[in-house]
Amino acid sequence: MIIIKLGGSALTVKDASTPTLDEENLDRIASEVSYYNDDMIIVHGAGSYGHIYADEYKIGDVITNANEHLRRIEGVCKTQTSVQQLNHDICQKLQQKGIPAITIKPSSFIVTNQKRIAVCDTTIIKQYLENGFVPVLYGDAVLDMDEDIKFAIISGDQIITYLAYDLKADRVILASDVDGIYTDNPKTNPEAKLIDEVTQDTQLNTTSNENMADVTGGMNGKIQELLKLAENNIQSQIINAQTPGNIQKAVSGQNVKGTIIK
Amino acid sequence: MIIIKLGGSALTVKDASTPTLDEENLDRIASEVSYYNDDMIIVHGAGSYGHIYADEYKIGDVITNANEHLRRIEGVCKTQTSVQQLNHDICQKLQQKGIPAITIKPSSFIVTNQKRIAVCDTTIIKQYLENGFVPVLYGDAVLDMDEDIKFAIISGDQIITYLAYDLKADRVILASDVDGIYTDNPKTNPEAKLIDEVTQDTQLNTTSNENMADVTGGMNGKIQELLKLAENNIQSQIINAQTPGNIQKAVSGQNVKGTIIK
Numbered sequence: 436m437i438i439i440k441l442g443g444s445a446l447t448v449k450d451a452s453t454p455t456l457d458e459e460n461l462d463r464i465a466s467e468v469s470y471y472n473d474d475m476i477i478v479h480g481a482g483s484y485g486h487i488y489a490d491e492y493k494i495g496d497v498i499t500n501a502n503e504h505l506r507r508i509e510g511v512c513k514t515q516t517s518v519q520q521l522n523h524d525i526c527q528k529l530q531q532k533g534i535p536a537i538t539i540k541p542s543s544f545i546v547t548n549q550k551r552i553a554v555c556d557t558t559i560i561k562q563y564l565e566n567g568f569v570p571v572l573y574g575d576a577v578l579d580m581d582e583d584i585k586f587a588i589i590s591g592d593q594i595i596t597y598l599a600y601d602l603k604a605d606r607v608i609l610a611s612d613v614d615g616i617y618t619d620n621p622k623t624n625p626e627a628k629l630i631d632e633v634t635q636d637t638q639l640n641t642t643s644n645e646n647m648a649d650v651t652g653g654m655n656g657k658i659q660e661l662l663k664l665a666e667n668n669i670q671s672q673i674i675n676a677q678t679p680g681n682i683q684k685a686v687s688g689q690n691v692k693g694t695i696i697k
Numbered sequence: 698m699i700i701i702k703l704g705g706s707a708l709t710v711k712d713a714s715t716p717t718l719d720e721e722n723l724d725r726i727a728s729e730v731s732y733y734n735d736d737m738i739i740v741h742g743a744g745s746y747g748h749i750y751a752d753e754y755k756i757g758d759v760i761t762n763a764n765e766h767l768r769r770i771e772g773v774c775k776t777q778t779s780v781q782q783l784n785h786d787i788c789q790k791l792q793q794k795g796i797p798a799i800t801i802k803p804s805s806f807i808v809t810n811q812k813r814i815a816v817c818d819t820t821i822i823k824q825y826l827e828n829g830f831v832p833v834l835y836g837d838a839v840l841d842m843d844e845d846i847k848f849a850i851i852s853g854d855q856i857i858t859y860l861a862y863d864l865k866a867d868r869v870i871l872a873s874d875v876d877g878i879y880t881d882n883p884k885t886n887p888e889a890k891l892i893d894e895v896t897q898d899t900q901l902n903t904t905s906n907e908n909m910a911d912v913t914g915g916m917n918g919k920i921q922e923l924l925k926l927a928e929n930n931i932q933s934q935i936i937n938a939q940t941p942g943n944i945q946k947a948v949s950g951q952n953v954k955g956t957i958i959k
Contacts, residue, residue, distance in 0.1 A: 508797045508829050515799060516788050523785060526778050535770045537777060540802040544821060556818075559806060562840055566847065567770050578824050585828065 436474035436564065438604045439686070440595050442611035443480025443574065445676035446525065449612075454484040454517055461528050464610070464676055469532040471686035474564055476598060477529070477536065478591045481514075481574035484521035485588070488514040494576050495550060495587045504585070511586050514576040515542055522573050529571070537568040541575040541589060548580040550587040552597050561602065572598070596660040599669050607669060608685045609657070610676035615694030616658060633696045635662055661696040670697045698736035698826065700866045701948070702857050704873030705742025705836065707938035708787065711874075716746040716779055723790050726872070726938055731794040733948035736826055738860060739791070739798065740853045743776075743836035746783035747850070750776040756838050757812060757849045766847070773848050776838040777804055784835050791833070799830040803837035803851060810842040812849040814859050823864065834860070858922040861931050869931060870947045871919070872938035877956030878920060895958045897924055923958040932959045 441464060448455040468477065481489075489495075492510020522538055529536035539560055546554040563570045572594050579587040592609075599607050616639065619627040630637065639658065661671045674681045674693035684691045703726060710717040730739065743751075751757075754772020784800055791798035801822055808816040825832045834856050841849040854871075861869050878901065881889040892899065901920065923933045936943045936955035946953045 504829075509792075512788075512792050512797050512799055512830070516785060516792065519781065519785050519788075519800060523778060523781050526774075526781075530771075530774050530778065535774050537774055538781060538802065538805070540800065540805045543800070543802045543805040546821065546824070559808065559840070562808070566840060567766075568774070578821070578828065 436476065436602060436604050437471065437686070438476045438478060438595050438599055438607045439468060439471075439682070440591050440607070440609045440611075441468075441477065441479040441525075442609070442676060443482025443485065443591070444612040445610060446479060447482030447484060447521065449483055451483045452487075454482075454487060454521065456521070456524055460677070461525065463679060464682060465525075465528045465532045465534070467680070467682035468529065468686065469534050470683045475569050476560070476564070476602070476604075477569060477571045478595045478598070479522070479525055479571070479573045480591045481518045481521065484517045485514055485574055485576075488517055489576065489588050495579075495584055497583045498585055507586055511576045514588070518573055518575055522571065525573075526571055529569070535568045536571045537563055539563070539570045539572050541572050541594060542577045545575075545589060545594075546578045546580060547587045547589060550579065550584075550589075552589065552593060553580055555597055555601070557598065557601050560598070564602075590656075592657050592660050596664060599664050599671075600667060604669055607661070607664060607671035608682070609661075609671060609673045610682050610685070611673065612675065612677055613673070614675045614678075614692055615673045629692070630694050633658065633662070633694055634665065658696070665697050670695060672696070698738065698864060698866050699733065699948070700738045700740060700857050700861055700869045701730060701733075701944070702853050702869070702871045702873075703730075703739060703741040703787075704871070704938060705744025705747065705853070706874040707872060708741060709744030709746060709783065711745055713745045714749075716744075716749060716783065718783070718786055722939070723787065725941060726944060727787075727790045727794045727796070729942070729944035730791065730948065731796050732945045737831050738822070738826070738864070738866075739831060739833045740857045740860070741784070741787055741833070741835045742853045743780045743783065746779045747776055747836055747838075750779055751838065751850050757841075757846055759845045760847055769848055773838045776850070780835055780837055784833065787835075788833055791831070797830045798833045799825055801825070801832045801834050803834050803856060804839045807837075807851065807856075808840045808842060809849045809851060812841065812843075812846075812851075814851065814855060815842055817859055817863070819860065819863050822860070826864075852918075854919050854922050858926055861926050861933075862929060866931055869923070869926060869933035870944070871923075871933060871935045872944050872947070873935065874937065874939055875935070876937045876940075876954055877935045891954070892956050895920065895924070895956055896927065920958070927959050932957060934958070
């Protein structure tokens with residue numbers, strides 16, 4: 436079984452002031468994913484559908500009074516409903532490409548504790564897989580056990596790490612808007628080089644990699660999650676979803692420009 | 698805690714050839730529901746968003762070969778995605794009216810056995826209620842444990858009955874497109890009278906009531922579910938959502954034309 440993460444930045448217009456789909460990218464990416472015909476889970480980011488509300492309503496910040504609590508509830512509602520719309524559009528497109536995509540709504544069964552997944556029964560995901568479906572999950576606003584914050588945003592990255600362990604994934608593909616992990620920030624340092632392979636021992640300039648972050652977790656958070664997977668012998672691969680053909684090659688097991696974490 | 702069922706027939710254009718929202722009705726109904734300010738769960742039907750695909754793909758019928766299985770999988774995907782869109786639009790409208798509506802996707806945690814709910818952990822629904830949210834569920838296409846059918850449609854009616862027991866609801870309001878239960882079919886028999894109160898002992902002409910059915914379960918199925926609730930001292934009330942003011946009165950505890958089942 437493979438897990439593919441589709442970055443919110445590749446599917447949505449990231450800096451849009453209202454949630455906006457990148458329809459052209461979505462259509463192409465869904466086509467490329469459809470080249471894989473075996474057990475697969477897809478996890479997508481929230482992109483502009485999530486961050487706009489998550490930021491506006493400060494979901495995950497400490498709640499200090501009843502008014503803030505009410506406002507946070509409103510924010511959780513809006514975030515969930517917004518990412519549900521994005522997820523709908525993605526699943527519909529995947530289905531049009533022949534993928535039996537089925538939504539597993541994270542906030543309907545995941546609860547975090549201090550922003551880390553604490554409750555997540557994957558039984559039904561296994562059942563959908565056994566029945567030939569492709570479960571689709573996504574970054575979402577969830578309940579948190581910590582009474583101080585009560586709510587949290589879980590990133591698609593955290594979900595893939597959890598599922599990869601729990602369901603013993605063979606490999607993980609992260610298709611985002613960067614080519615992979617660089618020795619330094621390629622946008623500011625023309626000498627920066629793409630690192631083909633990262634292991635526990637690789638020295639990384641995490642500060643500069645932070646600049647290539649997507650909004651939830653950032654690149655450094657992503658690397659830490661993937662190194663934990665590597666410790667459990669689950670190999671992952673960061674590729675650029677913006678480059679046509681990359682996802683198709685990666686799911687087909689062909690060489691792709693990117694970074695392998697093992 | 699009260700549970701309100703909003704019939705798919707009141708929220709969607711029932712006989713439409715493609716899923717179509719009844720926006721005017723939805724707007725009014727959401728306003729009326731917002732008069733209730735205490736613990737509440739909302740369950741809505743699938744209306745034209747569900748039945749079109751459920752019927753076309755014969756979800757719930759016995760699967761006799763691999764091709765039928767593949768086709769059923771496609772149908773489950775399409776049904777789930779379609780009702781997810783309806784649910785999105787309903788939740789967004791409820792939120793606009795100030796209701797902290799949060800979707801609990803039935804197919805993400807409910808599994809049936811021979812079309813009856815067999816797995817349904819309501820822990821997270823309780824947590825959302827305790828946190829001040831209004832959980833919203835709906836008729837959906839789910840996995841079924843029966844190897845012969847593999848998939849089933851669960852009606853909103855089956856969900857409300859299950860939740861009403863499990864979460865010890867105080868009362869249940871079913872707002873649909875009929876005034877209540879009649880002595881005979883009011884569309885064909887001008888002498889038919891609305892029954893104010895139905896109990897286990899009431900003699901019902903179930904055949905004629907069948908004509909007033911909504912598509913999942915039908916009126917007779919509905920009455921049987923509600924009589925089971927009544928046995929457990931949970932009172933329910935059938936009212937017509939098409940009549941402006943009915944839902945507002947019902948949630949406010951005022952007298953409404955309709956049938957009480959107790």
